[in-house]
Amino acid sequence: MEPVAVRAWTATTALGSGVDAQLAGLRSGRSGLRPNDLGPFVDGAPLSCFVGRVEGLEDAPLPAHLAHWECRNNRLAWMALQADGLPGAIGDAVRRHGAGRVAVVVGTSTSAIGATEEAYTRLEPGAGGTPSFPPDLARRAVHTVHALGAFVQEATGLQGPCMTVATACASSAKVFAQGARLLHAGLADAVLVGGVDTLCGSVLYGFNSLQLVARERCRPFDVARGGLSLGEAGGFALLERAGPGDDALKLRGYGESSDAHHMSHPHPEGAGARLAMRDALARAGIGAADLGYLNLHGTATPANDRVEAAVVAAMFPGTLHASSTKGWTGHTLGAAGIVESVIALIALREGFLPGTLGLATPDPACGPQVRPEAGNTRIDYAMNNSFGFGGNNCSLVFGR
Amino acid sequence: MTVLACTLEGIGFWAPGLPSWEAARAFALGGTSDPDGPRKPSPRLLAANERRRAPETVAVALEVALGACQAADRDPAGLPSVFASSQGDLVIADYMCATLADAPATISPTRFHNSVHNAAAGYWTIGTGAMHPATALSAGDASFAQGLLEALAQLASGAEAVLLVGYDGAAVGPLGAVVHSTGLLGGAMVLGRGVRTGGTVMQVRIVEAEPGSVAADGPLARHAGGNASAPMLPLFDALAAGSARASLDAGAGRRLDITLVEHPAMQGAAHES
Numbered sequence: 108m109e110p111v112a113v114r115a116w117t118a119t120t121a122l123g124s125g126v127d128a129q130l131a132g133l134r135s136g137r138s139g140l141r142p143n144d145l146g147p148f149v150d151g152a153p154l155s156c157f158v159g160r161v162e163g164l165e166d167a168p169l170p171a172h173l174a175h176w177e178c179r180n181n182r183l184a185w186m187a188l189q190a191d192g193l194p195g196a197i198g199d200a201v202r203r204h205g206a207g208r209v210a211v212v213v214g215t216s217t218s219a220i221g222a223t224e225e226a227y228t229r230l231e232p233g234a235g236g237t238p239s240f241p242p243d244l245a246r247r248a249v250h251t252v253h254a255l256g257a258f259v260q261e262a263t264g265l266q267g268p269c270m271t272v273a274t275a276c277a278s279s280a281k282v283f284a285q286g287a288r289l290l291h292a293g294l295a296d297a298v299l300v301g302g303v304d305t306l307c308g309s310v311l312y313g314f315n316s317l318q319l320v321a322r323e324r325c326r327p328f329d330v331a332r333g334g335l336s337l338g339e340a341g342g343f344a345l346l347e348r349a350g351p352g353d354d355a356l357k358l359r360g361y362g363e364s365s366d367a368h369h370m371s372h373p374h375p376e377g378a379g380a381r382l383a384m385r386d387a388l389a390r391a392g393i394g395a396a397d398l399g400y401l402n403l404h405g406t407a408t409p410a411n412d413r414v415e416a417a418v419v420a421a422m423f424p425g426t427l428h429a430s431s432t433k434g435w436t437g438h439t440l441g442a443a444g445i446v447e448s449v450i451a452l453i454a455l456r457e458g459f460l461p462g463t464l465g466l467a468t469p470d471p472a473c474g475p476q477v478r479p480e481a482g483n484t485r486i487d488y489a490m491n492n493s494f495g496f497g498g499n500n501c502s503l504v505f506g507r
Numbered sequence: 508m509t510v511l512a513c514t515l516e517g518i519g520f521w522a523p524g525l526p527s528w529e530a531a532r533a534f535a536l537g538g539t540s541d542p543d544g545p546r547k548p549s550p551r552l553l554a555a556n557e558r559r560r561a562p563e564t565v566a567v568a569l570e571v572a573l574g575a576c577q578a579a580d581r582d583p584a585g586l587p588s589v590f591a592s593s594q595g596d597l598v599i600a601d602y603m604c605a606t607l608a609d610a611p612a613t614i615s616p617t618r619f620h621n622s623v624h625n626a627a628a629g630y631w632t633i634g635t636g637a638m639h640p641a642t643a644l645s646a647g648d649a650s651f652a653q654g655l656l657e658a659l660a661q662l663a664s665g666a667e668a669v670l671l672v673g674y675d676g677a678a679v680g681p682l683g684a685v686v687h688s689t690g691l692l693g694g695a696m697v698l699g700r701g702v703r704t705g706g707t708v709m710q711v712r713i714v715e716a717e718p719g720s721v722a723a724d725g726p727l728a729r730h731a732g733g734n735a736s737a738p739m740l741p742l743f744d745a746l747a748a749g750s751a752r753a754s755l756d757a758g759a760g761r762r763l764d765i766t767l768v769e770h771p772a773m774q775g776a777a778h779e780s
Contacts (some may be wrong), residue, residue, distance in 0.1 A: 227605055270646045270650075316619070365640065496623045
């Protein structure tokens with residue numbers, strides 16, 4: 108495919124806001140995960156687990172002109188939109204192309220459902236006495252999946268095509284593929300891609316019902332791993348067609364696939380994951396040996412890590428440095444794609460390849476690719492894997 | 508001005524009393540709907556036990572998707588897919604929020620994994636064995652229009668044909684008083700790059716528009732106007748009536764201007780001009 112320039116990129120996670128905070132956290136080996144203190148509560152106690160919570164959201168209301176979009180997820184979106192010079196980069200793109208030629212393609216898993224959950228805990232008698240949302244939460248635009256895309260569009264003033272992609276934990280990886288296609292098809296001249304997901308009862312108790320939540324901090328690829336730690340995050344990247352001699356880092360390839368197997372279990376042989384990685388390499392025009400870093404999906408659930416490790420061991424030489432960074436951020440679900448794409452871009456820019464926090468004794472399925480320790484090497488290509496419920500897979504290749 | 512073109516190879520449709528595209532077209536041309544028809548489709552792709560348990564939104568999405576593939580004479584396993592739904596499954600959203608308020612630890616694992624916006628896309632790939640990419644998106648009232656743009660972009664980026672599905676279900680409970688949607692509605696299209704004899708060529712461009720300027724007064728738009736996916740119906744009304752043009756609300760002061768040509772005169776694939 109024609110390389111796509113990544114003009115600006117940023118992430119906000121439990122490690123802090125912006126690229127420098129991610130790099131400092133990854134270098135320090137200090138986890139952003141802490142004991143869960145978020146509701147809903149059962150018998151007065153929160154769900155016993157660790158979470159990757161973004162500091163300061165409670166004290167960061169939206170500006171007055173956007174107050175009708177208030178909810179935790181949009182607060183995080185707004186915070187993430189301010190970091191790493193993104194407003195300036197968006198403004199430059201609008202000056203170059205016009206607001207109508209800059210698209211918004213953002214991913215989420217649960218969007219603003221936290222606001223809907225809150226409304227159900229505060230129902231009050233409405234017309235005819237039926238239980239109704241309290242007036243401050245009776246805002247139609249918030250209680251819907253597209254609350255994220257519509258908010259980002261209004262907050263940035265962009266007027267190109269705008270959609271919210273919701274393919275569970277693959278959401279904000281697929282936005283890069285869709286952004287590249289919009290540019291290729293001539294439907295936009297720049298695309299703001301990204302993803303935002305916030306901690307809420309649906310995901311805490313939903314993943315708990317599937318017995319996938321670890322009681323301790325998650326331990327990706329460890330033989331004794333006990334499930335995932337949930338996190339919240341937001342991030343964005345601004346995509347444009349690359350010009351001749353363009354020195355921006357670039358999206359070089361994408362691969363998407365479906366497992367066609369089960370709603371919540373990965374394909375046992377990782378057939379879909381393999382297809383996604385193969386197609387991403389093919390679009391980038393590189394071989395498996397050319398890849399320098401792979402940010403694994405690595406959720407620390409028993410099934411994901413066993414399947415993903417086996418596929419990586421079969422596809423790549425042992426020289427590949429692969430790791431899961433979810434021990435720092437938690438699994439940020441619909442935001443995992445953008446967060447871990449930012450980490451792949453950090454690896455390219457800094458030559459810093461993160462290890463796997465929480466990994467002591469690798470699962471027998473792991474080849475030498477899965478690294479507990481960080482490395483320092485200049486690389487030319489970095490890949491990010493994001494796999495979601497519904498058997499939805501996406502792999503991205505970034506390069507120079 | 509970018510104009511993207513494709514061939515409409517097949518259509519699937521389901522609304523209350525209109526259980527197929529043939530029934531919908533006949534109704535739009537002056538016929539009647541069946542008031543005693545089934546309240547939800549029974550998707551042939553799912554095993555019997557799953558068919559009963561499947562959320563209504565999944566059932567209607569799978570029904571119209573299969574209908575479009577059959578009309579196009581395409582193997583469903585061979586197509587990438589785009590599922591566009593404004594609201595996803597509002598019955599499950601109501602269940603999740605009510606259960607979290609009352610007894611969070613009793614959430615059903617099946618209903619949780621069915622709560623993802625890509626549930627219909629997931630069941631479609633499982634039921635058909637399609638390992639091609641599937642996406643699921645929402646853009647509010649512009650969901651089908653934005654899904655159409657993604658489908659056209661996939662064709663322009665090399666896909667031979669793409670399945671596009673729009674669907675929504677009824678809102679219930681306290682949420683239903685804030686987010687409005689009634690009944691069950693699905694519409695699907697198989698869109699191809701190549702020209703086909705007898706296929707309708709669709710040419711699509713994005714134009715500026717005043718909010719509310721897209722007319723939704725055709726028979727299908729009136730029949731299912733309360734559903735959150737109703738903004739897709741002006742296109743289906745135009746196709747049923749054999750109109751040469753259609754418009755879809757694309758959100759943010761834009762609409763899609765769609766030209767429909769019954770007998771393809773143009774050569775080749777999606778193109779820019």
